[in-house]
Amino acid sequence: MNDTGPDTLVFEDVAISFEQGRRVLDGLSAQVSTRELTFIAGASGSGKSVLCRLAVGLLKPEAGNVTLFGERVDTQPERTLVSLRRRAPYLVQGPALLDWRTLRENVRLADPKAPEEAVETALEKVGLKEWADRLPPELGPGAKKRAAIARALVLKPRYLLLDEPTTGLDRRAAMQVEAVLASLKAQGLGALVVSHDYRQLREIADRVLVVAKGRNAYLGSPEGFLKSPAPELRTLTAPFMEGVTDG
Numbered sequence: 302m303n304d305t306g307p308d309t310l311v312f313e314d315v316a317i318s319f320e321q322g323r324r325v326l327d328g329l330s331a332q333v334s335t336r337e338l339t340f341i342a343g344a345s346g347s348g349k350s351v352l353c354r355l356a357v358g359l360l361k362p363e364a365g366n367v368t369l370f371g372e373r374v375d376t377q378p379e380r381t382l383v384s385l386r387r388r389a390p391y392l393v394q395g396p397a398l399l400d401w402r403t404l405r406e407n408v409r410l411a412d413p414k415a416p417e418e419a420v421e422t423a424l425e426k427v428g429l430k431e432w433a434d435r436l437p438p439e440l441g442p443g444a445k446k447r448a449a450i451a452r453a454l455v456l457k458p459r460y461l462l463l464d465e466p467t468t469g470l471d472r473r474a475a476m477q478v479e480a481v482l483a484s485l486k487a488q489g490l491g492a493l494v495v496s497h498d499y500r501q502l503r504e505i506a507d508r509v510l511v512v513a514k515g516r517n518a519y520l521g522s523p524e525g526f527l528k529s530p531a532p533e534l535r536t537l538t539a540p541f542m543e544g545v546t547d548g
């Protein structure tokens with residue numbers, strides 16, 4: 302089925318369950334490009350975050366394969382997974398910055414050996430260069446989120462995984478995060494983004510993967526998704542349909 306080339310993330314027949322044996326993922330297959338922005342949509346509890354954790358070996362599937370950059374993830378030992386996670390950092394919802402350290406120091410924590418220039422470049426890429434000497438409590442939630450992205454960028458990653466990067470942000474802050482993701486994508490750095498933000502999905506996603514009933518219910522363009530979403534997402538996507546054209 303799959304091209305497991307160096308710029309791909311591939312899930313093949315992946316299954317995983319937790320307590321009470323409920324299968325969260327049940328034979329999900331999908332292939333995405335690590336140079337694109339792929340949004341994962343799906344009802345709450347459908348397994349979107351689980352998919353991210355499987356992608357970087359934080360969880361192991363009970364069945365199936367996961368391949369990132371052409372490397373099998375599910376069979377890799379922890380010691381090499383650490384290096385894989387530097388190439389594909391997974392940013393969880395909270396920005397987890399140290400409040401008593403400046404932004405520059407927070408970013409440096411990701412890689413204490415990184416040259417000063419790499420730290421400055423990372424902050425510049427997220428529009429926070431002028432804020433390098435400030436402390437996190439001085440920043441709004443959107444800037445904190447961008448700082449967390451800068452901390453990942455200092456690792457010089459090849460792919461990013463972001464769990465709900467704009468949840469809780471106002472529109473302006475969400476659009477700033479969105480601009481950062483679009484600009485990183487233009488520089489060849491794609492991301493897997495778990496999101497309930499369908500406005501943002503419509504603006505910047507290259508592809509949308511819908512997880513429903515443990516499977517890949519849709520993988521395609523954002524327009525196609527918004528035109529015929531999974532039934533359980535219909536009321537959520539309806540407000541964003543305006544202007545979505547056929548063809």
Ligand SMILES: Nc1ncnc2c1ncn2[C@@H]1O[C@H](COP(=O)(O)OP(=O)(O)OP(=O)(O)O)[C@@H](O)[C@H]1O
Pocket residue numbers: 319320325343344345346347348349350351352495
């Ligand atoms: N470590 C775990 N132990 C037990 N159950 C888990 C674990 N991780 C996930 N689950 C369960 O798996 C299901 C999917 O979780 P996941 O966090 O991937 O959902 P999600 O689609 O990201 O949801 P949301 O949109 O609400 O964040 C949930 O029912 C959750 O309770």
